[in-house]
Amino acid sequence: MRGPQDYGGLPAGPVDPEKHEHDPTHWEKTVDAMMMLLFDQRRRLARVDESRRMQEALGEDYHKYPYYERWLQAISWLMLEKGVYTQEEFETKQAEVRTRLGAGEDGP
Amino acid sequence: MNIGSRQSRRAESGDDMNETHEHSHVHEHPTHTHDGKPIQEDELPPLEAQILETSVRELLIEKGVITPDDIRRAIDERESRTPALGAKIVARAWDDAEFKGLLMSDADEALKDFGINMSPMELCVVENTEDVHNMVVCTLCSCYPRPVLGIPPAWYKRRDYRSRAVREPRAVLQEFGTVVPDQKQVRVHDSNADLRYLVLPQRPAGTEGWDQKKLARLVTRDSMIGVCDALAATEIAD
Known part of the structure; x- marks a missing residue:
């Protein structure tokens, strides 16, 4: 079975060497x-x-995420899996950061 | 743990998708580097991705895994790796048969002179000849000889190249303006996590007696990925 990343040999469009750079x-x-x-x-x-x-x-x-957002997902899950931080610490931190960054985005 | 749906995504993506841009202006990052240069005002990703990145980075710092200085140094290290380094290696291989021999048989040893350590990966150098043209792909992701060439170009990471390089390499090469004669074999090397490839392009005609510095100017990034040949002698100014 092919995973989402397994593109090799599948039909696809032309390669544009300049686009997206x-x-x-x-x-x-x-x-x-x-x-x-x-x-x-x-x-x-x-x-x-x-x-x-x-x-x-x-x-x-997989197909929806830009390249470095995929990397970021991988880092966040791997560090959780390896116990660098706990699920609770992760969620607490995200809520705190969301408030901090969100305030700048939408006003107080 | 999904960073959630969103209305638009930025153009820099691994795949084909809509390319409308989303602008948000949260200035979480420092505005100057440690040596005082202003950091470019560049586009930020969607807010959800910013939240995730900030959260992970701060947790890693709080847990003592990394420091802000480590991040700055890693960015500097990455920026010091450019195709110019690969070009120097190729130019030396063209000019110095003994070095070329070592490069082909034990690239990791040969690259020590250039301060390059591929570990834990291994580098395999493949040589273009009158009979063989080599090109490199990573069908499964974007594995690339970063210590030698820096970060891969956008097309290298995208679906079109990854899918077709192994199925119709000559057609893909043509899209880069490279026509390989029918009698020449095309070999496609699919990189992986542990093994990375560097193409040693053919030394262009008319470069006899050139020094390595001048030779290096003929060596482009794309010629070391194998989607193009090195520049012709006439393509550079003296």
Whole structure:
């Protein structure tokens, strides 16, 4: 059975070498940096295979996520799975950050 | 734990999808780097993704896994890896037969001179010749020799290239303007988590006696992925 990531050999459109190319944004660089740090020899908290397993677990949503948002999902789930933080800590943090960032977005 | 549905997504995506842009202006990130350069004002992802990124980053910092300085250093490290590094390696291989021999047989050893450590991955260098043209893909994701070439181009990560490179490589090569003669074999190398490929393009004609610095100017990123040849001698100015 093919997973959502398993494109090899399937029909697809033409390759446009210029389209979609952009300089990485600071946000993308930060996600990239986090993944590289977790991969590194000092931390060894993640491997490429593990990151892929998490991205592929997105199922059909795999196709909907931009590249670095997929990476981010993988990091968040992997760190949870490895017990770096608990589900409760994760949810508490997200609620707090949502309030903090959301206030800037929608006004007080 | 889904970051949820949203009305639009940004163009930078692994796949084909709608490309309307969503603008939100939350300035969570610092505005200057540690050496005082202003950080570019660039587009932020959807709010949900910002919330997730901020949450994960802050938790990792609070847990002592990473520091903000680690992130800055990792960004600097990534920015120091560009195709110019790969071009230097190719130019040396064209000019120095002994180095080329080592590069082909034990790339990891050969790259020590360039301060490149592929570990825990392995690098395999494949040589283009009169008889063989090599090209590299990662059908399953975006595995790429980052320590040598930096981050992969957008098309390398996208579905069209990943799907078709292994099925109709000559058609894909044509889309890059590369026509490989029928009598020449095309070999497609599918990268994986542990093994990355670098193409050693053919040295262009008319470059006899050139020094490595000048040779390196002929070596493009795409020639080291194998979707193009190196530039012709006449394509660069003296």
